[in-house]
Amino acid sequence: MLTVIGSRPGRSGYCDGVNRRGFLKIGALGVGAFGLNLADIYRAEAAGGAKPSRKAIINIFLGGGPPHQDMWEIKTEAPKEIRGPFQPITTNVAGIQIGECFPKIAQIMDKSIVLRAVVGCEERHNSFQCVTGWRHAELRSMGGHPALGSVLHRLRGPVDKSVPPYVGMKTDGVWRDPGEPGFLGPTFAPFIPDGQGLADMKLDGITTDRLGNRKQLLSSVDRLRRDVDASGQLEGIDSYAQQAFDVLTSSKLVDALDLSKEDPKLRERYGDGKPYQFQYDGAATDSELILMARRLVEVGVRCVTLTYGRWDSHGDNEGLVRHHGVRIDQAVHALVTDLEERGMIDDVTVLVWGEFGRTPRINGNAGRDHWPQVSCAYMAGGGMKGGQAIGSTNRLGEHAKTRPVHFQEIFATLYKNLGIDPRTTTLKDPAGRPQYLTNMEPIAEVG
Numbered sequence: 001m002l003t004v005i006g007s008r009p010g011r012s013g014y015c016d017g018v019n020r021r022g023f024l025k026i027g028a029l030g031v032g033a034f035g036l037n038l039a040d041i042y043r044a045e046a047a048g049g050a051k052p053s054r055k056a057i058i059n060i061f062l063g064g065g066p067p068h069q070d071m072w073e074i075k076t077e078a079p080k081e082i083r084g085p086f087q088p089i090t091t092n093v094a095g096i097q098i099g100e101c102f103p104k105i106a107q108i109m110d111k112s113i114v115l116r117a118v119v120g121c122e123e124r125h126n127s128f129q130c131v132t133g134w135r136h137a138e139l140r141s142m143g144g145h146p147a148l149g150s151v152l153h154r155l156r157g158p159v160d161k162s163v164p165p166y167v168g169m170k171t172d173g174v175w176r177d178p179g180e181p182g183f184l185g186p187t188f189a190p191f192i193p194d195g196q197g198l199a200d201m202k203l204d205g206i207t208t209d210r211l212g213n214r215k216q217l218l219s220s221v222d223r224l225r226r227d228v229d230a231s232g233q234l235e236g237i238d239s240y241a242q243q244a245f246d247v248l249t250s251s252k253l254v255d256a257l258d259l260s261k262e263d264p265k266l267r268e269r270y271g272d273g274k275p276y277q278f279q280y281d282g283a284a285t286d287s288e289l290i291l292m293a294r295r296l297v298e299v300g301v302r303c304v305t306l307t308y309g310r311w312d313s314h315g316d317n318e319g320l321v322r323h324h325g326v327r328i329d330q331a332v333h334a335l336v337t338d339l340e341e342r343g344m345i346d347d348v349t350v351l352v353w354g355e356f357g358r359t360p361r362i363n364g365n366a367g368r369d370h371w372p373q374v375s376c377a378y379m380a381g382g383g384m385k386g387g388q389a390i391g392s393t394n395r396l397g398e399h400a401k402t403r404p405v406h407f408q409e410i411f412a413t414l415y416k417n418l419g420i421d422p423r424t425t426t427l428k429d430p431a432g433r434p435q436y437l438t439n440m441e442p443i444a445e446v447g
Contacts, residue, residue, distance in 0.1 A: 069393070
């Protein structure tokens, strides 16, 4: 917890009440949250030529691999042991049907895009491909490809100096990695607002009034400079360090994470996802994280990643989909309509997907196993043309039949929605070589 000690100096204190140990905590400002000192982060942002933009991504990872044939394309012509128990329902777009567990999304199909034949999946139980677009082994010797949020941090910097550009909503369990900075290094890692990460954003035991004028605090910093430098615990104090204090004295991020400040009626629209079931060692169906994601992009976060549920349905696939499906249906419907009501829908891209699909044939435990041959995804917002179901699988849901969409195409689309040209934009890797953000074009059908 970040601590600024009160006004009474003692043997280990300084004249205006800043304890040396507390100051060093400010200097480090959340190693658990950012990986590095905030001043280092701001130096990196300045060097990268940050550009103002309010476009954002909310990336909802369905950890474990959701069953593609039970969501957006019910296989009505397949045998019972393949098609499963779910029925298709009509949507508000003529000719498009989706699974019965998604009645609310059916009401906003005109604002939605479902990708029925996502290809290029690895059979890996983690979020890596869903946050980077690349396979795990690529560029692994230098740290791997960075997550999209890290790329945004590097290319665009923060919208507001007191709000981190990349937030990962980490939850208990496996398959919930919010993303890694890869070869960009820890400066561009996501801020994780739980535990120590959130604690480091708060002033413990002192109000901003008691903190007083920042110049007084910085004058204490100046007096500490020689002592701190001699210890090797902090590499100087400069204008970037002052920006680090902006995070401490601003309530924007902490307020965004505080759902008690939200309208209770709106919270009810999103739901809470309870009672949590089928969680085991994975993430809960915590719908409040999705509301929190909207609040975060509203205050300037460029990319929010979160894991919703545990979709590894090796047993009782029907029970899992009925439980998880209606909850993600309610929360995504609320998110899309909420963004539209706030005039944010064209600037914020919503993406909902998992790492791979599930087997066409239902197994002996009434479940579906891993099936990396094809998967699915839901998209909305970002200025895209809604009301589309793109691609299809064959009669048994085994592989793409029409218009397969590759992971790389999805990420090219995300970058395009963010105002970044994936065909020309590169990042330099540690060897100084330019690396493209993707190797494919954006999805042409979404505009």
